[in-house]
Amino acid sequence: MKTVSDIGERKLIELASLIYQEHHESVDFTDDCAILPINDEYFLASTDMISEKTHIPKGMKPWQIGWFATAINLSDIAAKGGHPLGVLLSIGMPRSFHESSFLELIKGASSCANRYDTKIIGGDTKENDHLVLCGTALGKVKKEHFLSRKGANPGDVVAVTGELGKAATGFYELQNEIKQGNINCLCEPTPRLFEGISLAETKKIHCCMDLSDGLSSSLYQLADLNNVGFQIHYELLPISTQLRSYAKKDRALDESYLALHFGGDYELVLTTSKDHISNLQEVLDQYHTPLTVIGEVISEQKIYIDDNMKKKIVLPNLGYENFTDKT
Amino acid sequence: MKTVSDIGERKLIELASLIYQEHHESVDFTDDCAILPINDEYFLASTDMISEKTHIPKGMKPWQIGWFATAINLSDIAAKGGHPLGVLLSIGMPRSFHESSFLELIKGASSCANRYDTKIIGGDTKENDHLVLCGTALGKVKKEHFLSRKGANPGDVVAVTGELGKAATGFYELQNEIKQGNINCLCEPTPRLFEGISLAETKKIHCCMDLSDGLSSSLYQLADLNNVGFQIHYELLPISTQLRSYAKKDRALDESYLALHFGGDYELVLTTSKDHISNLQEVLDQYHTPLTVIGEVISEQKIYIDDNMKKKIVLPNLGYENFTDKT
Numbered sequence: 001m002k003t004v005s006d007i008g009e010r011k012l013i014e015l016a017s018l019i020y021q022e023h024h025e026s027v028d029f030t031d032d033c034a035i036l037p038i039n040d041e042y043f044l045a046s047t048d049m050i051s052e053k054t055h056i057p058k059g060m061k062p063w064q065i066g067w068f069a070t071a072i073n074l075s076d077i078a079a080k081g082g083h084p085l086g087v088l089l090s091i092g093m094p095r096s097f098h099e100s101s102f103l104e105l106i107k108g109a110s111s112c113a114n115r116y117d118t119k120i121i122g123g124d125t126k127e128n129d130h131l132v133l134c135g136t137a138l139g140k141v142k143k144e145h146f147l148s149r150k151g152a153n154p155g156d157v158v159a160v161t162g163e164l165g166k167a168a169t170g171f172y173e174l175q176n177e178i179k180q181g182n183i184n185c186l187c188e189p190t191p192r193l194f195e196g197i198s199l200a201e202t203k204k205i206h207c208c209m210d211l212s213d214g215l216s217s218s219l220y221q222l223a224d225l226n227n228v229g230f231q232i233h234y235e236l237l238p239i240s241t242q243l244r245s246y247a248k249k250d251r252a253l254d255e256s257y258l259a260l261h262f263g264g265d266y267e268l269v270l271t272t273s274k275d276h277i278s279n280l281q282e283v284l285d286q287y288h289t290p291l292t293v294i295g296e297v298i299s300e301q302k303i304y305i306d307d308n309m310k311k312k313i314v315l316p317n318l319g320y321e322n323f324t325d326k327t
Numbered sequence: 328m329k330t331v332s333d334i335g336e337r338k339l340i341e342l343a344s345l346i347y348q349e350h351h352e353s354v355d356f357t358d359d360c361a362i363l364p365i366n367d368e369y370f371l372a373s374t375d376m377i378s379e380k381t382h383i384p385k386g387m388k389p390w391q392i393g394w395f396a397t398a399i400n401l402s403d404i405a406a407k408g409g410h411p412l413g414v415l416l417s418i419g420m421p422r423s424f425h426e427s428s429f430l431e432l433i434k435g436a437s438s439c440a441n442r443y444d445t446k447i448i449g450g451d452t453k454e455n456d457h458l459v460l461c462g463t464a465l466g467k468v469k470k471e472h473f474l475s476r477k478g479a480n481p482g483d484v485v486a487v488t489g490e491l492g493k494a495a496t497g498f499y500e501l502q503n504e505i506k507q508g509n510i511n512c513l514c515e516p517t518p519r520l521f522e523g524i525s526l527a528e529t530k531k532i533h534c535c536m537d538l539s540d541g542l543s544s545s546l547y548q549l550a551d552l553n554n555v556g557f558q559i560h561y562e563l564l565p566i567s568t569q570l571r572s573y574a575k576k577d578r579a580l581d582e583s584y585l586a587l588h589f590g591g592d593y594e595l596v597l598t599t600s601k602d603h604i605s606n607l608q609e610v611l612d613q614y615h616t617p618l619t620v621i622g623e624v625i626s627e628q629k630i631y632i633d634d635n636m637k638k639k640i641v642l643p644n645l646g647y648e649n650f651t652d653k654t
Contacts, residue, residue, distance in 0.1 A: 004429055004452075005422035012426075012452055016433045023437070024446040034449030036412055036465070043370070047451050047463055049417040054454040085363055090376040090461050095332035095650050099339075102331055106343045110350070119351040122361030124374050124461075125331075125339055127381040127649045134417050134451075134461030136374055138363070322454045323422050 009322040030225050031149050033076045042146050044139040046076035052131035054322075057186065059174050062101040064187035065133065066108030072212065073137035074116055075191035075266040079210040081147040081200020082139030084193060086121035087113050089135050092128030109135075116193045145200040147270075151207040152226040154299040156271035159291050161192050161284065164215060165243040165255070167264030172246055172253060182242055189266040196268060198283050205280075208270040214263040217319020219303050222269070232295035232305040232315060256307070261318040271297050336649035357552055358476050360403045369473050371466040373403035379458035381649075384513065386501050389428040391514035392460065393435025399539065400464035401443055402518035402593040406537040408474040408527020409466030411520060413448035414440050416462050419455030436462075443520045472527040474597075478534040479553040481626040483598035486618050488519050488611065491542060492570040492582070494591030499573055499580060509569055516593040523595060525610050532607075535597040541590040544646020546630050549596070559622035559632040559642060583634075588645040598624050 004012055017029035028035065033046040050056055050069055060068070070087050077084050089109050093102065106120075113119050121138075141147075170186025173179070192210070199205050207226065211218050215237075219230050239259045247255035272280065274293075281291045298304075303315040331339055344356035355362065360373040377383055377399070383392055397414050404411050416436050420429065433447075440446050448465075468474075497513025500506070519537070526532055534553065538545050542564075546557050566586045574582035599607065601620075608618045625631075630642040 002426040003422060004420060004424045004426060007426055009452055012429060015426075015430060016450075016452075019430065019433045020437050020447045023441050027446055027448055029449070032449065032451070034413060034415060036448070038365075043412075043465075045372070045413075045415055045449060045463065045465055047415040047417050047449060047461070049419050049451050049453045049455075049459075049461055051419055051453060051455045051459075053456050085370075086361060086372075088361060088372055088374040088463060090374050092376050092378055092459060093331060095330060097331045099329040099331060099334055099342075102339060103342060103346065106346045110347050114350050119354055120347045121354055121363070122356070122359065122372060122374060123343075124359070124376050125336055125343075125649060126376045126378060128376075128378045128459060129380050129457075132376075132378075132419060132455060132459050134374070134376055136372065136415060136463040138370075138372055322452060 005323045008324045033080055041140050041142055044077055044080050044082045044141060045136060046073055047134060047136040048072050049132065049134040056131065057171065057174055060187050062104035063108035066105035067112040067188050069133040069135045070109045070112035071189045071191050072266065073135040074193055075210045075212065077137050077139035078191045078193040078196035079147060079208055079268060080139065080141055081145050081196050082141040083197060084116055084118035085138040085140055086119055087135055087137050088122040089120055089133065090124040090126070092126045092132040094129055095127065097131070116191070141200065144203065147196065147200050147205055147208040149207055149209050149222060149225050152222060152228050152271040152297045153206060154228055154297050156206055156297040157274045157277060157293045158230055158232070158269065158271050158295045158297060159277065159293045160238065160267050160269045161195055161289050161291055162267045163238050163240045164265055164267070165240040165259040165262065168258035168262035169240050169243045169246065180242065186264055189264065191266050192268045195284055195287055195289050199280060202280060202283055204272055204276040206271045208268055211265045211267045211269055212263055214261045214319035215269065216260050216315055216317055218269050219315070220317045223301060223303055227301060229298045229300045229302045230295055231298050232303065234306050236292065236294045238290060238292040260315065263320045332650045335651045360407055368467050368469055371404055371407050371409045371468060372463060373400055374461060374463040375399050376459065376461040383458065384498065384501055387514045389431035390435035393432035394439040394515050396460040396462045397436045397439035398516045398518050399593065400462040401520055402537045402539065404464050404466035405518045405520040405523035406474060406535055406595060407466065407468055408472050408523050409468040410524060411443055411445035412465040412467055413446055414462055414464050415449040416447055416460065417451040417453070419453045419459040421456055422454065424458070443518070468527065471530065474523065474527050474532055474535040476534055476536050476549060476552050479549060479555050479598040479624045480533060481555055481624050483533055483624040484601045484604060484620045485557055485559070485596065485598050485622045485624060486604065486620045487565065487594050487596045488522055488616050488618055489592070489594040490565050490567045491592055491594070492567040492586040492589065495585035495589035496567050496570045496573065507569065513591060516591065518593050519595045522611055522614055522616050526607060529607060529610055531599055531603040533598045535595055538592050538594045538596055539590055541588045541646035542596065543587050543642055543644055545596050546642070547644045550628060550630055554628060556625045556627045556629045557622055558625050559630065561633050563619065563621045565617060565619040587642065590647045
């Protein structure tokens with residue numbers, strides 16, 4: 001009998017979508033954010049589950065777990081250019097879970113929501129034999145400002161906000177017990193909500209998504225949805241300075257692997273016309289957030305990358321996928 | 328160090344609410360459904376998590392688990408008089424979970440949504456070492472039709488839709504491997520969505536909630552929120568005929584305990600003026616759903632019940648509460 005591990009997360013979602021769409025063809029499951037049209041706006045709802053066993057690194061503190069669960073859900077609203085309306089947070093935990101840890105977790109969730117001018121508006125607490133959290137972020141966006149995953153055209157440039165590999169740097173520090181302050185980049189990600197809203201209002205973004213599972217994974221999803229490919233230039237990637245520095249000292253640390261395939265940065269990747277880049281960067285200057293062009297959209301449905309040696313190779317699709325051995 | 332088991336679910340929610348409200352006093356956590364005002368409507372969002380280890384009885388089939396997770400979330404929308412807008416369903420499962428079970432689960436969720444004229448609009452799939460589901464139901468209701476948990480007045484009558492103890496009957500059949508068809512009442516609950524909408528439109532309901540954790544638990548919550556008490560008459564309770572019949576044959580089966588404290592019926596309990604009852608029953612006739620007066624609201628903040636022998640006693644609060652030994 002086939003198991004979900006034989007199938008992998010993306011195929012499972014595809015199979016589920018077909019069943020869900022039997023009676024409701026109009027529902028679009030190519031996006032992990034649900035979109036409900038209400039008058040001249042879209043109402044947005046996105047849900048993400050994390051579990052102690054698979055998604056919460058050892059060493060993450062309860063406050064950070066609460067922040068993390070809230071932040072990753074808000075990131076899905078950010079990728080749509082949405083204004084957050086609130087977050088629901090369900091917590092499954094064992095009876096032996098400490099009251100103080102529970103309260104710290106709640107404080108972390110509340111702090112993250114407050115940081116983004118929103119609030120925790122509901123939730124659920126249930127018994128479970130280990131910690132599992134499920135958040136749902138709600139948001140809204142004017143239809144004319146909505147950022148879609150679809151819309152990439154050959155000739156567009158591809159750009160990312162912020163730096164790549166920050167979460168990987170944090171993971172490296174956590175594993176090696178290094179206290180350089182980057183563990184926060186892994187455990188307290190900062191969804192690009194304000195940036196998403198401002199970018200959306202320019203109406204100059206052709207397509208957009210967040211980088212939860214890593215750059216390669218997101219690019220493969222965008223390529224598939226838009227029937228296009230990408231040409232990425234490794235030397236343009238805004239790789240975390242700290243990651244580069246660790247890579248120089250530690251030969252076991254694979255800089256390019258971590259920059260391309262390790263998830264958790266929650267930056268936005270977008271395509272737009274080359275002409276718009278300087279204007280978009282100006283818009284992001286108010287948040288001190290860089291926007292970096294990393295390549296182009298091409299019509300051939302393949303993803304190429306110029307490697308360190310400027311040699312053009314096909315980018316492997318190694319981003320995180322649940323139920324598979326990809327990391 | 329105190330654990331969550333020392334505190335219990337209701338106190339934990341109270342503590343979390345205080346933290347969440349530090350920056351947002353206006354958010355009301357006395358309801359397990361989040362309520363966002365948008366123009367002349369309330370937007371509703373409610374989330375519920377269930378886990379194989381604590382909330383899914385052994386013997387429940389994957390299709391039923393999908394139905395159940397969807398139904399219990401829709402029940403929260405029903406209790407507000409809300410029209411459902413869609414359901415998000417997150418599924419955590421081990422790698423060894425069968426593809427066929429996953430697809431059956433999805434079909435059950437989809438069937439439940441379709442049954443109530445709504446749809447699954449999003450979700451998440453994640454690795455977990457056992458099955459855990461988290462649903463979020465979205466809905467909307469005109470402000471003038473909104474059913475609140477607050478509004479009970481001394482002198483009101485208390486009424487419930489449908490029958491009590493149906494889920495308990497199903498649990499009894501499941502445990503004793505009896506095939507009389509009532510296992511569905513436990514595993515495929517039918518939220519009173521259409522009834523909730525119709526009742527709400529009468530504007531004659533003073534307060535309302537669903538019976539997820541059992542009648543006694545709901546009455547204690549309503550008493551607390553409204554600073555009132557209740558006088559319940561045992562002989563008026565619409566106890567499942569099948570449960571009564573099993574209780575006659577099996578002395579170990581405690582009919583009154585199951586009717587009063589076993590959760591899972593997902594009926595609505597409401598208070599209203601005595602004069603409105605016949606009109607409300609007429610409204611529910613289109614669904615063939617009975618509405619039964621079971622007692623009165625009293626000003627003394629205690630909950631009394633006339634027992635089988637017509638003796639007035641205080642109703643114990645034995646409904647299900649997570650993290651405690653109450654069942």
